[in-house]
Amino acid sequence: MTSLGLVGIADKGTYSAEATYNKGQFVLYDGSTWLALKDNLNGVTPAEGENWKYLARGFAAELLSLVTAIDSQGLSGSQGGQVNAQSLIDVLADKVANQLIAKSMMSNVQVNDAEKVPTSALAYAMQQSIETLNSNTGELGSTSITVYGNYCKATKKNGFVFVSGSSADKLLTASTYNDITTLPEGFRPKHNFYFTAGSMGGGIEIFGILYTSGILSLYPVTATKYWIYSFMFPC
Known part of the structure; x- marks a missing residue:
């Protein structure tokens, strides 16, 4: 009986060292898509060479620090200049953690919430109210x-x-x-x-x-x- 063999390119999903791959099959490994160039590839980790060829390189195949990005807002350097993508991500993460999140934890209104802290404006207004109350209380309790x-x-x-x-x-x-x-x-x-x-x-x-x-x-x-x-x- 004649074997028809494999026809076209077959998607085999995420790469597994325990599986056997044949020519024409492609897998996802380390964020990139790799095509098998030979039959009976078992335990052969995808790498550029005689056994595998990458079809589409994912971002995980490159270190973020090697990528150049445009700093359109001047967060890491001069506005519009080229910066290291990793440093830009680090600056953004710092601003989110120390500014946006901190700001979201502040409140301009009196609220019973352990996750909120009063702004200086609210604290000042509360202090003024306390002083006024103390003054009025003193007057109420004064001698006639x-x-x-x-x-x-x-x-x-x-x-x-x-x-x-x-x-x-x-x-x-x-x-x-x-x-x-x-x-x-x-x-x-x-x-x-x-x-x-x-x-x-x-x-x-x-x-x-x-x-x-x-x-x-x-x-x-x-x-x-x-x-x-x-x-x-x-x-």
Whole structure:
């Protein structure tokens, strides 16, 4: 019986020292494609010569340090210059490890994450917040301070201002605002503060306003010299 033999080129996959290869078969070895030139090649490692011929040399067949590349970004040398490919890869790896990865580990927001560290901007903002909180806390816990004005007593304590006053002799003109006193800075509201007052004995409506300037005024519907008020607002 006549043998037809091998026809064409056959792909035998990755080279194995235990396999037997015949002429016309090709294998992948060390990143390159090699073609068998003889039959019954067993344990014969692919190498350029009478037994094997490479068809396509892979990158693994060359040392990266022998390859020349163009440094288009000037990472390893001058921009656009020729550099050793290995050195260029090393520079890129260093930048990824020390700059990009490090940057990804930083955070500009407060987050409970062991893999994140705050940026200097965030750390500064947090410190400012802590100092402000400490300042406010100190003020809240401070001893009360009281000031006296015309028909007025104002006390600041625990973050609030308490204001009260009364009269049995100061006549308030009807249907107009009557200025009573002016509170000093530190005892003034951030916005105009409106409140209601009363007449001793009742029966007379009195409205009040404390301006941000510290001026305290009373507006009675009916004239009276007997009046009383008290209110509070946050510092």
